[in-house]
Amino acid sequence: MSASLANLMEEGRNAVLRPLAQASTLPPRFYTSPDIFEAERERVFRRNWVSVGRASEIPDAGDRFRIDVAGEPLMIVRGKDTQIRALSAVCRHRWMLLGEGAESSGTIACPYHKWTYALDGTLMAAPLMDKAEGFEHDACVLPSFACEVWNGFIFVNLSSDAEPLARSLTPLAEEFAPWKMDELEIAGRVEFDQPCNWKVLADNFMEAYHHFAIHPETFEPNYPAAISHAEETNAPWAALRMPHRDGALSETLFEPLDGIPDSARRGFSVFNVYPSMLLAVLADSVIWYRMEIDSVEHFKLTIYLLVHPQALDVPDAETLRSFLRDGAFAVHMEDIPACDGVQKGLLSGSARAGRLSHLEGAIHEQQKWLMAELDRP
Ligand code: FES
Ligand SMILES: [Fe+2]
Structure with missing residues (x-):
């Protein structure tokens, strides 16, 4: 300091x-x-639970919205398993922001070179990457952050050791x-x-x-x-x-x-x-x-x-x-x-x-x- x-x-x-x-x-x-x-x-904002939206805004699998928390670009997505996740909205290729366009889709496609992710953040497809030696899809999963729904409000916590939200409330x-x-x-x-x-x-x-x-x-x-x-x-x-x-x-x-x-x-x-x-x-x-x-x-x-x-x-x-x-x-x-x-x-x-x-x-x-x-x- x-x-x-x-x-x-x-x-x-x-x-x-x-x-x-x-x-x-x-x-x-x-x-x-x-x-x-x-x-x-x-x-404060990277270590505490921050409210970002209402669960009813993304009722169906594939529904999503973008929001930044403490400068971190996030995509809040409802998965096929109905879980709401807070995924990094930064493409694992060359950092393009994801999720700015379509508000609902079964996949998350990067607008830049169309690397395509599943709703849980795993990379499903990356066009024309076959000559990149040792390229592994599994290594390109979108990071996810702690995400809870409390009283219908979606909260995100960016820290890796977040205490459950409900306990303190x-x-x-x-x-x-x-x-x-x-x-x-x-x-x-x-x-x-x-x-x-x-x-x-x-x-x-x-x-x-x-x-x-x-x-x-x-x-x-x-x-x-x-x-x-x-x-x-x-x-x-x-x-x-x-x-x-x-x-x-x-x-x-x-x-x-x-x-x-x-x-x-x-x-x-x-x-x-x-x-x-x-x-x-x-x-x-x-x-x-x-x-x-x-x-x-x-x-x-x-x-x-x-x-x-x-x-x-x-x-x-x-x-x-x-x-x-x-x-x-x-x-x-x-x-x-x-x-x-x-x-x-x-x-x-x-x-x-x-x-x-x-x-x-x-x-x-x-x-x-x-x-x-x-x-x-
Ligand atoms: S930056 Fe996302 S596919 Fe290239
Ligand atoms: Fe006032």
Whole structure:
């Protein structure tokens, strides 16, 4: 570790590793330094489970999609055995990216020289390679990475000794059980290009302190900033509760899901399942922010709107879907100028770590977790 990175890490510990009432945010350079970004890739995103998609997006053998995790090009593929695999999307010939084209096919053909792989990554055919001495098909299998489906979400872990995902998430699975998240259907998706550090959005998502300023009409009237509260989870996720004003029932577009606790009908909760799975769990739906992080100052955001199939079994389901999409779009559009402004401010020479409000406990939780991961040997 370079001296300047070691100094920055020390500054980070001093800001964050203390009780919330005495804590500050991480210093601005944690959001802007390419060295920190590199450390996050290596120590956080290559060593933890990262959510990449929904199993229902690839229902049939041969279905696939491309995504990068920590700069690693991956292809998420459903095999003939129904297993979902995370395969390297880099051809074993001369590194062409695979899987950019066809979204479903019984094989994976490289667009460059048509080396063709099976859905489990084994090389089946390589045209005109018969004069390459000692060429072995078996040596050209696509590397695969740990891949698990949890509550219908596909997760990938790039490390070779990944702990099973479910073990660390047991208490969260218990809280989520009434939502039957593995059955949720994608009611819509909205995509955004986000020119800011990924943590700017993670911070924004995990505090309701800004509701009265940024969402005075959408959130503050029903979910006021002042009564939001973060939990000290001591777990690999942060949780923020946003009760409805006066304990009233939340208005919902779809029928509230059966069997969810009363508290979930009188407010909603958001979670960051570390490092970067942002979830809003509502009485009638779940909203997932998928971040595909490609640089220190950019990521692609896909907002997934998830609802129960029964909820869609109504005559005006299409109208409700579009209301849900428009609502998510409108709320996020309110957050964009805040994130853009913060990103610009972070780059200023005069920016420094700022003190946290008692309403920003979830930011404090996730920054403590991040520091611990960066410090983990
Ligand atoms: S790079 Fe894939 S076949 Fe040549
Ligand atoms: Fe917001």
